[in-house]
Amino acid sequence: MGYTDVYANWKADPNGFWMQAAEAIDWNEKPSKALFDDNAPLYEWFSDGMVNTCWNAVDRHVLAGRGDQIAIMHESPITHSTKGITYKELQQRVASLAGALRMRGVEKGDRVIIYMPMIPEALEAMLACARLGAIHSVVFGGFAAHELAVRIDDCQPKAIIAASCGLEPNRVVHYKPLLDAAIDQAEHKPEFCVIFQREQEVAKLVEGRDFSWHGFQYGVKPADCVPVEGNHPAYILYTSGTTGQPKGVVRHTGGHLVALSWTMKAIYNIEAGDRFWAASDVGWVVGHSYICYGPLIAGATTVVFEGKPVGTPHPGVFWRVIQNNRIKSFFTAPTALRAIKREDPTGEWIKRYKLHDLQALFLAGERADPDTVKWAQEHLGVPVVDHWWQTETGWAIAANPIGIEELPTKIGSPSVAMPGYDVQVLDEGGHPLKPGELGAIAIKLPLPPGTLPTLWNAEARYKKSYLEHFPGYYETGDAGYMDEDGYLYIMARTDDVINVAGHRLSTGAMEEVLASHPDVAECAVIGISDDLKGQQPLGFLCLNKGCERDHKTIVKECVGLVRDQIGPVAAFKLATVVDRLPKTRSGKILRGTMVKIADGEAYKMPATIDDPAILDEITEALKAMGFPAAK
């Protein structure tokens, strides 16, 4: 059956389609139906089934005779080490950690924050929570203590599992002082912390609160899998919204299992025994779905990569890992390929490795620019699949499902809607637009299994952020168009979210930090185009009347403040002082116009602008910083 028939089958009978997909999962009690819509517009999937994620990702594969197969391969070009963990070992390690957590009182429904770098123990911590029905929330290592504190207060964890340190190519990231500072800042205090001490740094433990990963597990009884309801939250993953308060995306257990299992074959063409690698981080949704859960649910081997596409030690490291692990499907962000392409434009490093097991390259996290796609197609000689999704959806909204049928690629498009998603392009009034017309991209409700049912402790915010603008639809926050063949083109965000090196960031959150500087009266942050990272943030600062301090010093302090409060991942390095910000007569800052000026694009003078002369001042300020950059 080809894609068109599969999509039509889903449309004709969504319940039947997803019940059939649910057959791939081991249920303790089978669900009576797929969709639970009694609380519309809030929907749930497989709510009355009983199931355990860890069982499906680990134990059942041991039972099926895959115990000696490598489940997790750790590749760390930073520490020069390679280590494999079999499914049998993974089962023992996870059951032991879960047993220790349970002995300290962690039970079904308790929250556990995980703050760890790219080491197998991060996945083990996630799986140990899943084993007990505890709800994990992984926090990306590039975030600062304040961001961690915000998440501690929002999800109120009983425990935090962290590593002593992370390793960036140029420095050791001292996790433990960040963790201690976050706990100090947060109002909620976890009952205990578990610290995985890495060789590179042994952290000082707080007596009575902190336990070491190994000592903590000594002599405990391993825990069995605890079956949970299909609508029990598997995890909370925070993502950037318009304000400084991140959104806690909730993932329900049953739908998560069914959807990921379906995607592994249909989209990535991966089955039990295959080898899959997603070069992302466990702190992002790609890491949740396709470093940890997806490949393990499928019974495949997954790679945990601690390194960068370039500089650790060279731009051939991705191809070396693909060769050595005989990777069949590989997933990365376009920005990573741009970094490689910049250092290896003619693909010399690619030629040094044998990549004959590689069948496809998948790209997501930001728009895949045509130059990068063409470069990868030419030098790798495999299908390059751009696919579009979000933290909220947990899996691809649009893709080229090569496990079902390889559709023709249209460069610049992530291809077509996946079953479960009825994607529409709408005008401001919510009316469907014609092919080729640019509008807001929305998805007709209900969203499929595996997508967010709500935000953690914030149902009203969920409805306001996603469901109210276009009643009956989920608003994606992306704008674009669809062509006559149903191929989607994702062009821009409709909100204040920017995408820096595949990392989703909120300009609103950065503005909140800048506004806290004692000399800043008003500010605006925009995302300007960047050849490597896609976008980079740039701040405009208006100072308090009478402030006579040196502008360079204030800019430096502001850059430091964002790094301290949000973290290095914000990559906030550019700011300038201006007298005034351009606004509409109603006071709305004209960020879009400033982006166009910085990028050297033509813009129309907004009809509602309060004082057009301010745009000249902004143009001058940007010119002084070297923008628009020479092409």
Ligand code: COA
């Ligand atoms: N822990 C601590 N710090 C981190 C971090 C982590 N896990 N990840 C990134 N950082 C830091 C970096 O060290 C850097 O710090 P610096 O300002 O001191 O140099 C800063 O955050 C910005 O990082 P980044 O934007 O990643 O830039 P980079 O110059 O280090 O690397 C790329 C550029 C393109 C090589 C890199 O961004 C990359 O590989 N991107 C792919 C992203 C990805 O996979 N996204 C997931 C979506 S699928």
Ligand code: AMP
């Ligand atoms: P995140 O939630 O971090 O996965 O970021 C989701 C956002 O990244 C989307 O809403 C898009 O704006 C952007 N994005 C992700 N994948 C793609 C893609 N393939 N093409 C264009 N934009 C993408």
